[in-house]
Amino acid sequence: MSKTVAFISLFLVSASLLRADEVSSTKMLKRLSKNVGSIQSTCQLPEYGRPWRWQDSKRRSGQCLVVGDNLVLTLADLVHGVKQVQMRLGVEPLPTQLTPVAVDFETNLALLEGDLPDGAEPLVIPQKSDTEPSGQVGIYWKTPRGRMMRGSAVFDRIDIHKHTHAYQIQRIVKAVQSTQSGIGGATPVFKGETFFGLAFSWGQDRDFAIIPCETIHRSFDIENRRLRKPTAMQGFTASPLVQQYMRRKLGLADREDGCFVSKVFDQGSGSGTLQAMDVLLSIAGRSVDAWGKIEEPGAGKIGFSFLFSQHQLDQKLPVTVIRNQKELSFDLDLSIMEDAAWRIPRFRKGEPSPYLIRGGFVFQPLSVAYLKQWGSGYVRKAPVNMVTMLEENQDKIKDDEQRDIVIISRVLAHESNRALQNQAGYIVSGINGAPLKGLQHLTDVLDNVGAEIVKLTLAPGDIPLWLSPHELKKADPEIQRMYDIRK
Amino acid sequence: MHAKRYVFGILLGLGLFLQSPRLCADAKDSVINIKVHAQSYRFNMPWKKSRVASGIGTGFLISGNRIITNAHVVSDARYIEVRKLGDDQKYPAVVSHIAHDCDLAMLQVDNPAFFDGMKALEFGTLPEIDSMVTTYGFPLGGQQVSVTRGVVSRIEHLTYSHSAVDSHLVIQTDAAINPGNSGGPVMQEDMVVGVAFQGISRADNIGYLIPVTVIRHFLEDIEDGTLHGFGNIGIQVRHDCQNPIIKELLGMPEERSGTVVIRVFPNMPACDVLEPMDVILAIGEYDIKDDGMIQIDGRKVPFDEVIEREQIGTEITFTVWRDKKELTVTIPVAKWKTSIDRRNPFDIDPRYYIFGGLCFTPLSRGYIMAAGGWSSVPIFAKQLFVNAHGDPVLSTYKEFPVLCKRLPDGINANMDGFVGHIVDRVNGVAVTSLDALKKALEEAAEDIVSIEFLGNKVPLMISKQDAMEKGSAILQKYRVPEGERL
Numbered sequence: 022m023s024k025t026v027a028f029i030s031l032f033l034v035s036a037s038l039l040r041a042d043e044v045s046s047t048k049m050l051k052r053l054s055k056n057v058g059s060i061q062s063t064c065q066l067p068e069y070g071r072p073w074r075w076q077d078s079k080r081r082s083g084q085c086l087v088v089g090d091n092l093v094l095t096l097a098d099l100v101h102g103v104k105q106v107q108m109r110l111g112v113e114p115l116p117t118q119l120t121p122v123a124v125d126f127e128t129n130l131a132l133l134e135g136d137l138p139d140g141a142e143p144l145v146i147p148q149k150s151d152t153e154p155s156g157q158v159g160i161y162w163k164t165p166r167g168r169m170m171r172g173s174a175v176f177d178r179i180d181i182h183k184h185t186h187a188y189q190i191q192r193i194v195k196a197v198q199s200t201q202s203g204i205g206g207a208t209p210v211f212k213g214e215t216f217f218g219l220a221f222s223w224g225q226d227r228d229f230a231i232i233p234c235e236t237i238h239r240s241f242d243i244e245n246r247r248l249r250k251p252t253a254m255q256g257f258t259a260s261p262l263v264q265q266y267m268r269r270k271l272g273l274a275d276r277e278d279g280c281f282v283s284k285v286f287d288q289g290s291g292s293g294t295l296q297a298m299d300v301l302l303s304i305a306g307r308s309v310d311a312w313g314k315i316e317e318p319g320a321g322k323i324g325f326s327f328l329f330s331q332h333q334l335d336q337k338l339p340v341t342v343i344r345n346q347k348e349l350s351f352d353l354d355l356s357i358m359e360d361a362a363w364r365i366p367r368f369r370k371g372e373p374s375p376y377l378i379r380g381g382f383v384f385q386p387l388s389v390a391y392l393k394q395w396g397s398g399y400v401r402k403a404p405v406n407m408v409t410m411l412e413e414n415q416d417k418i419k420d421d422e423q424r425d426i427v428i429i430s431r432v433l434a435h436e437s438n439r440a441l442q443n444q445a446g447y448i449v450s451g452i453n454g455a456p457l458k459g460l461q462h463l464t465d466v467l468d469n470v471g472a473e474i475v476k477l478t479l480a481p482g483d484i485p486l487w488l489s490p491h492e493l494k495k496a497d498p499e500i501q502r503m504y505d506i507r508k
Numbered sequence: 509m510h511a512k513r514y515v516f517g518i519l520l521g522l523g524l525f526l527q528s529p530r531l532c533a534d535a536k537d538s539v540i541n542i543k544v545h546a547q548s549y550r551f552n553m554p555w556k557k558s559r560v561a562s563g564i565g566t567g568f569l570i571s572g573n574r575i576i577t578n579a580h581v582v583s584d585a586r587y588i589e590v591r592k593l594g595d596d597q598k599y600p601a602v603v604s605h606i607a608h609d610c611d612l613a614m615l616q617v618d619n620p621a622f623f624d625g626m627k628a629l630e631f632g633t634l635p636e637i638d639s640m641v642t643t644y645g646f647p648l649g650g651q652q653v654s655v656t657r658g659v660v661s662r663i664e665h666l667t668y669s670h671s672a673v674d675s676h677l678v679i680q681t682d683a684a685i686n687p688g689n690s691g692g693p694v695m696q697e698d699m700v701v702g703v704a705f706q707g708i709s710r711a712d713n714i715g716y717l718i719p720v721t722v723i724r725h726f727l728e729d730i731e732d733g734t735l736h737g738f739g740n741i742g743i744q745v746r747h748d749c750q751n752p753i754i755k756e757l758l759g760m761p762e763e764r765s766g767t768v769v770i771r772v773f774p775n776m777p778a779c780d781v782l783e784p785m786d787v788i789l790a791i792g793e794y795d796i797k798d799d800g801m802i803q804i805d806g807r808k809v810p811f812d813e814v815i816e817r818e819q820i821g822t823e824i825t826f827t828v829w830r831d832k833k834e835l836t837v838t839i840p841v842a843k844w845k846t847s848i849d850r851r852n853p854f855d856i857d858p859r860y861y862i863f864g865g866l867c868f869t870p871l872s873r874g875y876i877m878a879a880g881g882w883s884s885v886p887i888f889a890k891q892l893f894v895n896a897h898g899d900p901v902l903s904t905y906k907e908f909p910v911l912c913k914r915l916p917d918g919i920n921a922n923m924d925g926f927v928g929h930i931v932d933r934v935n936g937v938a939v940t941s942l943d944a945l946k947k948a949l950e951e952a953a954e955d956i957v958s959i960e961f962l963g964n965k966v967p968l969m970i971s972k973q974d975a976m977e978k979g980s981a982i983l984q985k986y987r988v989p990e991g992e993r994l
Binding site (some may be wrong): 109115139260261263264265266267269270282283284297298400401405406408409412437438439440441446473474482484485487489492 | 526622675744746747748749751752753754757758770771784785882883888890891894895899919921922954963965966967968969970971974
């Protein structure tokens with residue numbers, strides 16, 4: 022008898038708990054339907070292999086979060102090269118047109134504004150995500166038809182990540198075993214009823230990563246609808262120092278700290294201070310282990326690189342290194358990396374590449390965006406001489422002697438370039454016997470149509486290419502007409 | 509000079525004619541079925557042999573009881589059996605000469621009974637375009653000889669896929685050429701005009717023959733008992749004279765024609781003789797057209813066909829346009845000097861050296877293919893493979909040692925990241941060969957040796973003492989029979 026009562030009681034309690042959870046979930050869905058919208062963008066990027074053209078436009082879709090009056094937050098990836106972007110909060114007949122007001126490729130976040138529909142309510146973003154592991158997080162998204170959906174995932178760990186178009190390495194949260202596959206695209210994630218962060222796709226189909234609240238606040242002054250001042254960027258790379266004989270030779274055999282500084286860039290924090298082959302012992306007072314990791318509270322061991330993004334430019338970052346068998350301590354001058362300064366431009370924000378077309382020869386600077394035509398594995402697939410040039414110059418900035426590295430990306434066939442149409446793919450290393458400084462230098466020389474002959478030197482192989490500036494220029498109008506080149 | 513050469517050629521031809529048996533009316537009496545059991549090495553584990561593979565091919569008898577076939581039929585052969593048509597016996601054969609650069613080989617059968625009833629075939633000349641040819645062979649095996657006919661579609665220079673780098677004259681035909689046909693004679697009017705050797709899988713009925721010009725070069729080459737191979741002078745040309753603007757810039761008279769030198773490779777015969785932007789007007793007695801072609805025997809062929817037909821050491825005269833003046837230079841034909849074996853590897857016992865479980869071998873196409881192909885190789889190794897032969901310093905290196913394998917052990921822990929990378933220096937001294945690497949490692953003054961790799965700032969460090977002491981145990985653990993093959 023007592024057993025039956027106990028069983029019935031247990032059943033009723035369980036049922037009421039489930040019911041309570043269902044009620045809470047329904048309430049949450051109802052509440053969030055005012056905060057979450059579906060977003061669709063149409064993006065178009067330049068065609069870097071034919072720099073006078075643009076690629077076909079592409080549609081991207083994801084979620085956005087209302088964070089202020091007529092203001093939404095989403096992923097920068099969704100608005101990379103954006104031409105038009107719109108959102109829907111519910112089943113309103115016309116979507117709301119949005120305009121990006123602040124885009125941060127470092128954190129992969131974007132703020133957009135537009136005349137949001139009635140009923141849109143801003144969600145207050147906590148200053149910090151509660152990253153104490155607790156098991157589950159809720160994921161909420163809106164279908165393009167305006168229906169609010171819910172799923173869940175397991176909070177896994179804190180990790181670091183570099184977004185596609187970023188220089189900085191960020192601290193992120195990894196979630197696994199999602200009930201819904203393909204989570205990403207700025208899907209809002211909640212811990213209980215508290216906003217936790219925005220999801221982006223990462224790893225396996227049912228895994229994703231979350232940009233936490235503190236990163237959102239570090240990127241944007243939401244109230245004033247603007248980007249905050251950038252934080253520091255690491256201007257060097259590190260590699261593990263885990264060879265036993267090397268540790269012995271460096272006098273580190275009995276220690277567990279110290280990784281190598283493998284390359285120091287011409288710009289960014291560490292530039293001018295650190296040196297390749299320095300052994301990095303500590304940074305910001307935290308010991309760096311042989312694999313380049315530090316102990317992060319609540320996260321365990323993670324790579325030290327994310328520390329830079331946590332520091333403002335007016336702060337100092339103390340480091341200890343071993344250089345030439347001496348232990349040295351100094352402060353790193355924190356700085357950022359300027360896109361425009363690189364010798365090999367990235368065009369990471371979708372900027373078009375400069376180019377010069379003369380006599381059908383398409384000259385343009387070697388850029389990362391150009392090499393990415395060969396896909397994400399471009400380092401292995403793109404022409405070997407260009408990739409080697411990238412490897413040797415990607416950490417260098419422009420100087421008076423070398424502004425950029427000019428390539429012949431293609432030759433548009435015309436009578437004037439007969440017999441020379443297979444010269445595409447070469448690097449222009451010299452002009453009239455002197456090193457070529459860059460595209461502007463080439464333009465200046467070719468513009469001198471009075472010169473009878475211009476001798477280019479192509480690499481590899483120091484292959485000569487003789488051109489007549491006058492004849493090239495003469496052919497240009499017809500070539501532009503033939504190939505529909507407007508500029 | 510040329511007249512003398514012609515007279516010599518005629519006499520040689522007459523001599524061969526007088527010595528040779530009567531012309532054969534049916535090539536079936538000369539065709540030979542070849543079965544080969546081959547085994548090569550795994551170039552990323554150079555101490556280890558691959559599995560034994562069996563294959564079939566065709567050959568044919570020529571004067572002197574010699575059998576001609578393709579090199580790719582008998583490459584890496586461990587055991588070869590030949591059988592003539594209608595004979596129930598198989599006879600063992602051995603390779604007497606093999607030329608991987610032109611995909612030809614010569615076999616020898618010691619048992620004279622094999623040649624009973626066989627007739628030696630004779631060589632003709634280059635066939636006319638649009639003329640009929642007949643191929644003989646054993647496509648996909650079989651006991652009976654298969655005969656197919658086709659038309660000569662064109663004669664051009666093409667890369668021979670066996671080596672993947674050598675380019676010679678080929679005859680294209682639409683006669684069916686299938687696996688097993690390789691090495692078979694292609695006949696026209698009872699004379700051999702080619703050897704069937706390769707096709708194109710993505711096209712219908714396009715097969716290729718090695719023409720008699722290439723076969724003759726091979727036969728002349730081995731007359732002294734040694735194979736020297738095809739030669740070169742070491743230049744790259746571009747047909748700039750097709751462009752009237754450049755022709756004018758070069759100061760070339762309108763009525764003259766030629767091809768423009770754009771690159772002269774270091775340590776090759778043309779180096780210090782020809783210069784970039786020289787225009788080669790003529791090679792020997794042949795005027796070069798603006799498209800780089802010449803007329804030989806009434807056929808239009810690339811000008812380097814003249815170099816192709818000469819043996820190594822022969823001097824060739826070039827008429828050159830330089831600085832608006834004409835001059836004559838003489839350049840000897842030489843073998844390509846290269847520090848990297850760029851051909852597909854056959855009949856090679858790969859060199860290697862193992863130090864503390866780290867196995868080094870020369871960078872070669874064989875290694876790259878065995879390591880997983882081009883996409884598996886670090887960019888600096890790829891760059892070296894492509895460009896080293898054009899670099900004045902690097903082209904003098906004997907070879908470029910690559911760390912091809914780590915045999916894991918405590919003394920080489922955490923060194924996997926260096927696998928596939930090219931050794932640049934040991935303790936700061938440039939390494940120009942595998943032998944130099946061995947010497948530098950074993951004779952290093954300090955115990956901890958630093959090995960620097962191309963494009964890698966962080967060196968590999970290993971204890972010489974530990975490597976020497978534990979080296980044998982590591983070899984035993986991984987069943988590696990020898991620690992080196994140098």
